[in-house]
Amino acid sequence: MWRDLAPVGRSASSGGYFRQPWASAETELRSWFAEACAARGLTVETDGIGNQVAWWSPDAASDAPGVLTGSHLDSVLDGGAYDGPLGVVSALAAVDRLRDRGFEPSRPLGIGVFVEEEGSRFGRACLGSRLVAGATTWDAARELRDRDGVFLADAVEAAGLDPSAGLLSLDRVGTFVELHVEQGRDLVDRDVAVGLASEIWPHGRWRFDFAGQANHAGSTRMEDRRDPMLTYAMTALAANKQARLAGQRATFGRIAVEPNGTNAVPSLVTAWLDARASSDDALAELVAAIERQADDRAGRDGTSLTVTAESVSGSVAFDPDLATRLAGLGDWPVIPTQAGHDAGILSDAGVPTAMVFVRNPTGVSHSPDEHAETADCLAGVEALADVLAELAGA
Amino acid sequence: MWRDLAPVGRSASSGGYFRQPWASAETELRSWFAEACAARGLTVETDGIGNQVAWWSPDAASDAPGVLTGSHLDSVLDGGAYDGPLGVVSALAAVDRLRDRGFEPSRPLGIGVFVEEEGSRFGRACLGSRLVAGATTWDAARELRDRDGVFLADAVEAAGLDPSAGLLSLDRVGTFVELHVEQGRDLVDRDVAVGLASEIWPHGRWRFDFAGQANHAGSTRMEDRRDPMLTYAMTALAANKQARLAGQRATFGRIAVEPNGTNAVPSLVTAWLDARASSDDALAELVAAIERQADDRAGRDGTSLTVTAESVSGSVAFDPDLATRLAGLGDWPVIPTQAGHDAGILSDAGVPTAMVFVRNPTGVSHSPDEHAETADCLAGVEALADVLAELAGA
Incomplete structure (x- = not known):
């Protein structure tokens, strides 16, 4: 999956990524995600502004509250490879691991991608999840303009999307889990590959x-x-x-x-x-x-x-009982983060939410220098698979 | 003339001017200048990069060293109406005044316009006069790029010009005089409408x-x-x-x-x-x-x-004997300036050069707020006509 993603929206001069929403690189990433899901027998739904979700639903309990995992594929201007994509790639890989283990979910298990998480084009971070969660309305958002003066509504339409088709529903989402590369050095200081989030700073x-x-x-x-x-x-x-x-x-x-x-x-x-x-x-x-x-x-x-x-x-406190329960699966530390995430928006909207962080050896992020070791990424996939098995197997 | 020039390249929001070289507003100004000369029976020569000159030559002495006056028509980004155009408009008006007075030049009298004086597009101030004076070579300049990465050579060609057609010759220029709006408040402090330049600061x-x-x-x-x-x-x-x-x-x-x-x-x-x-x-x-x-x-x-x-x-000292001789015509003060001008380039190239400044009540320049009073502009035209009569009548 990293081989497929590596060249999309990459600057030849800096090595960083320019994956701004509703433009060519991000459209390519949306197609890539749909194909990756299709290869796993999962069908992607794309909503009217480009948020995506694919559900792995057991026939017996397809109406039970589901477990959603995922992240975003857009980047800051000249960003790194991991911020966003690591959560999406790990979600797909965790489903592979669960199937390898012979796991059968007892409730729907979804993989999602939210648009414009970074706010790099229209200045509003987590715009896709905010709209889905009702934290922002489309009528307010449609008038936002990018640096070239293009209205959000026109950009979305130009990307072949139709906002009047409606937004992703959170009705099926009983729990949300986002895996993300750490953007500081807390896990380095603690010498562990994986941690969970306690809160997001205001x-x-x-x-x-x-x-x-x-x-x-x-x-x-x-x-x-x-x-x-x-x-x-x-x-x-x-x-x-x-x-x-x-x-x-x-x-x-x-x-x-x-x-x-x-x-x-x-x-x-x-x-x-x-x-x-x-x-x-x-x-x-x-x-x-x-x-x-x-x-x-x-x-x-x-x-x-x-x-x-x-x-x-404002500050986001992730569900403390959920964090405690999940931390027990791997003796993972529970740490705060200063970075905003779609997980914070869903948590604010009342969805019990957890985050899994993967160690970043330098702490550098929002930079072409952002990095995570392969062994840590694999540890993150195993941890996410454990978390999903705990949540969707119950 | 001001009525014709007022709308060209003007921003509706700021009221300032965007007259970058080799782009539409400046091309329009070049046509305007050619028409203004034609209306006075003068024929404009345009060189391979867009410098322009029109000579009023007495038949008897068309080969004598001439007197050139003029300035530039380009502007800084969001500039004022007077910086540059005042020197061109006043040159044309001074010729009108000389004819009203029945003056017949005893040597050629030219009106010139130099391109890219501000360096607003390719970063080199006085680029047109530098090339004409040999202070910069075309081979060095052609590789300059603007903010969009466009090469100078391509911009010049796109404006319908052909650099291989050669540059304006200074062979006919025995003296150069540039009238310019003052860009400080020395003349305000001295309570006079007109002054001459002693030097340009490095x-x-x-x-x-x-x-x-x-x-x-x-x-x-x-x-x-x-x-x-x-x-x-x-x-x-x-x-x-x-x-x-x-x-x-x-x-x-x-x-x-x-x-x-x-x-x-x-x-x-x-x-x-x-x-x-x-x-x-x-x-x-x-x-x-x-x-x-x-x-x-x-x-x-x-x-x-x-x-x-x-x-x-480096510092430019304008010909002191010339300044003293001309200052005597109107009891004008001789003051330094901190602003670069095409006059400095020509002076450095060995052409005896003088500058006439017109009072600027606020000193503000390179701004939509730049201003000069009509009475002072008219005093500038009279002064320039006196200077040209002195130099071209001898």
Whole structure:
């Protein structure tokens, strides 16, 4: 399966992946998933926006609450091979392992793929699962635009999908399990290949618009300028410092500058803050502290600042009884994560949910350097098979 | 003339101009200039890359060294109406004034337009005049690429031009005079509408490539990051501070981030430094000081820095005898400028050159807010007509 996936959407220069939703690489991945399911005798249903699920249903109990596993196939811009696909490949491989073991489910067992998990194109992380879970409505989402100004509704239609055909139903989903490559180094520090998730830190995205006045970069005296790049630069440093001091996370990884010319003081700098903290209050405090410092500096620079919360996700506590029960299967540690996942959306929607993490030797993710050892990936498949046998065999 | 020019390449949202070379707005301006000359009985020659000149030549002395005046019609991204076009419009209007006055030139009097003065598309300021003056060769320039990766040679050809047809010759140019809107506030401070240029400050563009490691913005501990955005942010603030301390100019107005995703620590931040100083040594010191601080910070951030000089122009001293002679015509002040101009290129190439500045009430330039009062523009036309009469009448 990795051999098939390796070239899809890969950049020849960086070696990283560009698998943005509703574009060619992701369409290819959707076909690949349908074929992988068909090869296992499973039929894929694709909903109106491209979420996919294939159910392995015992005749006797096809109406019983099912167990869904899976992840996503889209990537961040220039992302790694494992973030998302590892959960889908492992789900397919776990079904193979269960069949090798002669396992027969006593309730439906599904493999699912959610679209636009990364929010790399339309800025809303977990968009596919949010729509399925009712956390976002289609009427609100359809007006989102990508960087080229394309509406979500048009992008979905251009990918050959029809939103009016409806969305995947969670009615059959009694439990959700997502396997994912770890995106930190907790499992490395604990020297184990597999762990389970306890919670997702609250996190969000805030757009900072710093407005100044365009001017000539040569003939405008330094003291006559209203340069928003300076306000932004101080804010990026302040965000880093605040997060360090508080033991939280804050990042400015995306920026857009107007007019973005070498010999012009910018008129506008727009930058996106990604912030995460261990509690909802700590997150609100972190963002408020950054915004306060940015405002102070804007006053000194003669610029102005507008902050817009684009998406904020509260803390997610995964079902603690479920985690305890599953951890007993392999003596796996139960650890928090700072990364958002479709599993968090389903958990928030009231679906008992668990996550299985696979060790990442460097902790690097959202990067072409992201990696997981084959032995750890295989350990992840065995662990997922054990978890599914526990949940779907009962 | 302003009425004809006003809508060409204008952004409906900002009110600024996008007149990038070898694209539709600039092609339209080239036609406009040819028609404006034709309406005055002058025939335009367009060279192989789009530089234009129209000569008003007395039969008796058509081989005498001529006087060339003019400027450029391209703009920075989201620029103002006056930077460039004021010099072209005033040249045409000055010819009208000379004819109204019954003036007959005793040597050829030309009106010229140089392409890509701003360097907004291919990153080299004054590219048209540099090629004409032999300061850059076509073989070197043809390989330049714009932001979309288009080669200069292909862009020129796509605009219907043929570089093999050769370039404008400076053989006929005995003197060059460029009228330009002032891009600072020296004339405001002196309370006069018109001034002449003494010199152009040395200036240049340096590309700073800050390389780090892409990583997950949520799950990567702050202390595990190698974030080039931080190194860039400190460098932008350091550049501003160094320039203030030294009484010079330094600006980071253009930036490109890889992968530029909200939830990823960047792998690469590329930013362009525009720096200007009152002497060649001061400029070298300014850039070295900024680079030193950037290097120090890169060491602390675990990032690396590469600095590439993309273009550096030494100081230009305009012909002092010429400036003194012309200043006497109107008791005009002779002032330095920090902005590069085609006049500087021609002066460096050995052509006796002068510049006429027209007051800019706010000093704002390279911005939709750039402005000059009509009365001052008319004073500029009268001054230019006086200068041309002095030079072409002798």
